[in-house]
Amino acid sequence: xxxxxxxxxxxxxxxxxxxxxxxxxxxxxxxxxxxxxxxxxxxxxxxxxxxxxxxxxxxxxxxxxxxxxxxxxxxxxxxxxxxxxxxxxxxxxxxxxxxxxxxxxxxxxxxxxxxxxxxxxxxxxxxxxxxxxxxxxxxxxxxxxxxxxxxxxxxxxxxxxxxxxxxxxxxxxxxxxxxxxxxxxxxxxxxxxxxxxxxxxxxxxxxxxxxxxxxxxxxxxxxxxxxxxxxxxxxxxxxxxxxxxxxxxxxxxxxxxxxxxxxxxxxxxxxxxxxxxxxxxxxxxxxxxxxxxxxxxxxxxxxxxxxxxxxxxxxxxxxxxxxxxxxxxxxxxxxxxx
Amino acid sequence: xxxxxxxxxxxxxxxxxxxxxxxxxxxxxxxxxxxxxxxxxxxxxxxxxxxxxxxxxxxxxxxxxxxxxxxxxxxxxxxxxxxxxxxxxxxxxxxxxxxxxxxxxxxxxxxxxxxxxxxxxxxxxxxxxxxxxxxxxxxxxxxxxxxxxxxxxxxxxxxxxxxxxxxxxxxxxxxxxxxxxxxxxxxxxxxxxxxxxxxxxxxxxxxxxxxxxxxxxxxxxxxxxxxxxxxxxxxxxxxxxxxxxxxxxxxxxxxxxxxxxxxxxxxxxxxxxxxxxxxxxxxxxxxxxxxxxxxxxxxxxxxxxxxxxxxxxxxxxxxxxxxxxxxxxxxxxxxxxxxxxxxxxxxxxxxxxxxxxxxxxxxxxxxxxxxxxxxxxxxxxxxxxxxxxxxxxxxxxxxxxxxxxxxxxxxxxxxxxxxxxxxxxxxxxxxxxxxxxxxxxxxxxxxxxxxxxxxxxxxxxxxx
Numbered sequence: 051x052x053x054x055x056x057x058x059x060x061x062x063x064x065x066x067x068x069x070x071x072x073x074x075x076x077x078x079x080x081x082x083x084x085x086x087x088x089x090x091x092x093x094x095x096x097x098x099x100x101x102x103x104x105x106x107x108x109x110x111x112x113x114x115x116x117x118x119x120x121x122x123x124x125x126x127x128x129x130x131x132x133x134x135x136x137x138x139x140x141x142x143x144x145x146x147x148x149x150x151x152x153x154x155x156x157x158x159x160x161x162x163x164x165x166x167x168x169x170x171x172x173x174x175x176x177x178x179x180x181x182x183x184x185x186x187x188x189x190x191x192x193x194x195x196x197x198x199x200x201x202x203x204x205x206x207x208x209x210x211x212x213x214x215x216x217x218x219x220x221x222x223x224x225x226x227x228x229x230x231x232x233x234x235x236x237x238x239x240x241x242x243x244x245x246x247x248x249x250x251x252x253x254x255x256x257x258x259x260x261x262x263x264x265x266x267x268x269x270x271x272x273x274x275x276x277x278x279x280x281x282x283x284x285x286x287x288x289x290x291x292x293x294x295x296x297x298x299x300x301x302x303x304x305x306x307x308x309x310x311x312x313x314x315x316x317x318x319x320x321x322x323x324x325x326x327x328x329x330x331x332x333x334x335x336x337x338x339x340x341x342x343x344x345x346x347x348x349x350x351x352x353x354x355x356x357x358x359x360x361x362x363x364x365x366x367x368x369x370x371x372x373x374x375x376x377x378x379x380x381x382x383x384x385x386x387x388x
Numbered sequence: 389x390x391x392x393x394x395x396x397x398x399x400x401x402x403x404x405x406x407x408x409x410x411x412x413x414x415x416x417x418x419x420x421x422x423x424x425x426x427x428x429x430x431x432x433x434x435x436x437x438x439x440x441x442x443x444x445x446x447x448x449x450x451x452x453x454x455x456x457x458x459x460x461x462x463x464x465x466x467x468x469x470x471x472x473x474x475x476x477x478x479x480x481x482x483x484x485x486x487x488x489x490x491x492x493x494x495x496x497x498x499x500x501x502x503x504x505x506x507x508x509x510x511x512x513x514x515x516x517x518x519x520x521x522x523x524x525x526x527x528x529x530x531x532x533x534x535x536x537x538x539x540x541x542x543x544x545x546x547x548x549x550x551x552x553x554x555x556x557x558x559x560x561x562x563x564x565x566x567x568x569x570x571x572x573x574x575x576x577x578x579x580x581x582x583x584x585x586x587x588x589x590x591x592x593x594x595x596x597x598x599x600x601x602x603x604x605x606x607x608x609x610x611x612x613x614x615x616x617x618x619x620x621x622x623x624x625x626x627x628x629x630x631x632x633x634x635x636x637x638x639x640x641x642x643x644x645x646x647x648x649x650x651x652x653x654x655x656x657x658x659x660x661x662x663x664x665x666x667x668x669x670x671x672x673x674x675x676x677x678x679x680x681x682x683x684x685x686x687x688x689x690x691x692x693x694x695x696x697x698x699x700x701x702x703x704x705x706x707x708x709x710x711x712x713x714x715x716x717x718x719x720x721x722x723x724x725x726x727x728x729x730x731x732x733x734x735x736x737x738x739x740x741x742x743x744x745x746x747x748x749x750x751x752x753x754x755x756x757x758x759x760x761x762x763x764x765x766x767x768x769x770x771x772x773x774x775x776x777x778x779x780x781x782x783x784x785x786x787x788x789x790x791x792x793x794x795x796x797x798x799x800x801x802x803x804x805x806x807x808x809x810x811x812x813x814x815x816x817x818x819x820x821x822x823x824x825x826x827x828x829x830x831x832x833x834x835x836x837x838x839x840x841x842x843x844x845x846x847x848x849x850x851x852x
Contacts, residue, residue: 105501108456112489112497118463119489122474123482130475133467134785140464141796145803148457152807155453159446159814198475200787347479347554354483361490365498372498375509 058351062124063341073113080107082227084175095239102234102380123354127344128334135193135200136185143181150174183219187212192336218257225250229311236379247303272329292321391790397469400797407804411455413758417582418448419523426519442826446818454811473783477553488532496525538567540774542635565635569628576621581754583610588751589819591744602823611728618725633682639768641693642707644678648692653678661704702770710763717757
């Protein structure tokens, strides 16, 4: 019998998957609020929408940095291939996040130039989301690698598939943002969000279907994994639960249960993420670099793991506390520090 | 013309880092100052502190926002432009940067939201806690970043296998030989930067004869602070220099503009270093002083730049001059601190117009000193990115083209110019409004807005 050995690399894959996932869920809804911003009924509604995320967006965004730094710490090969390969989409994403981030501070202090910061907030949210979707698409497609280096061109990421995932993610974040607005607001703003939710849900389902069909077509290994027997049975719950959640969400929208649509849209993200993991496992750079090929030294993984296992629960603790401090509906009269 | 991705990436990194460092240099100190103001408000209930805190929190929010976004850019740039360095050093730098994120970033980002928006939703103690957590977060963040930077300057606790860093002792690597000095030097610099900024703002209020109660409070508090910190900084800076002399002698030779290895080396006050001719023009110096400072012996031997092959030497001119700018400003700060003490002793602290004007004029000086200090240490370590392990030219991403590097450089340049102008404009607007604009009443949880306490009435009288 082999000694019981914890595979640090697997633990790290789980931690980074968790970090990226937290990012998608949390920054997802505040980016979504930014995407929906220009369609809001009036300026007061925009103020309210922005106030629902103003206290928490910065904490949400930090999960992205954790994903990046954790990747460098635990899977340096992935980091040093992905970042140069995605040079331009990352550049655009960062610029978008800059404009969006400063808009939170500047918009409420501006008078004549307020419209500029509106554009900066909403444009930043849209571009950042689109680029994240493009990055996801490029990641699914894979990269041209020799040894430990990316050897492709600067525009390899630009394909019809990555455009599709870009728009898909915009729809996804909009849905989660819309259900967040339902959860956090009252009266006209909430009515407005309720009226938009069904359309957004339909869009998201359409994109899920398109990406789910296109991905196996792109790579035979993925098709085999999903459609061979008995995998088909094991994985069948993923699409089935997706449909179930969508139905539940439609019902919640009709019955106006403010919290449930948000939970359902989070659930849809969980399922998409699971589906993706099933398709790509165990490769971390497509088509053929596995998690274990890309890992950093066990000593480094262990050193970081000890701290992370200790600190992440603390982070989750005070993050929960902060959300609790800002619990309840945001109304027109709730004022921030501005 | 061929676009050189190495040169463009170096310019880009230098530009982004220089832009970024201005904000932490300011916000590290400001976070602590706000925590102190909140603590005093908690303890004394004097609304002067509350209004001051409210005003500085707004300034903090704008500058912190700019610091965060420019910092995120840096962390990604590390991978996009310098992937070979990232890959080779990941076993150390990866965990260190991750520790910064989990121990500091989350703390700062989460409690910033609470600090900015939580005042009406929390009891006073909860809000004070948020202010303290912010201050602690900025210091933890500096700890990790300075550790990472110091390790690249004076690598320790590692061995190289197949061109990859492997950590053999985390303690030695984190607390590498230059870390302690660099950390203390940077944190003091940050506190001094904030202090001189606050001094300048309050001197300006005093000159304009407005917000006087507030201005005097700030002026007095921060002048006490610099009277302690300015001499301390000069002392720490000197120890840091000695440490550099031990571990990076080529850098010190460039700082001193010293070409020949010799005894009784003078301290140059002015010179124009000439790398091509390997000599200086127009030297003015104090005999033997460099030897005395570096070796504690008037006749001590100091290695000159010619000890190293030309391709292993740092660029001399920028290092030589950046160092002099930093030290010169440090001396000016000490001067202001001492004059402040003298005037206080004479009882003329608040009514010496020329001193107030000097204080206003000093506002940008610490920022320039911080930049000059970083230029000294970063240019001074060239041509190495990991000192004596990896050269800067070998650190570049192999797939990076000149066109891509130029595009991103131009984009960052434009974006930063826009947000810098906007940020500066809003900060000046907030400070122009003054602390009286900040309402002093506050709500506590479960209670309606509390009427102003009696202590507050005199301040309403001075409101214009």
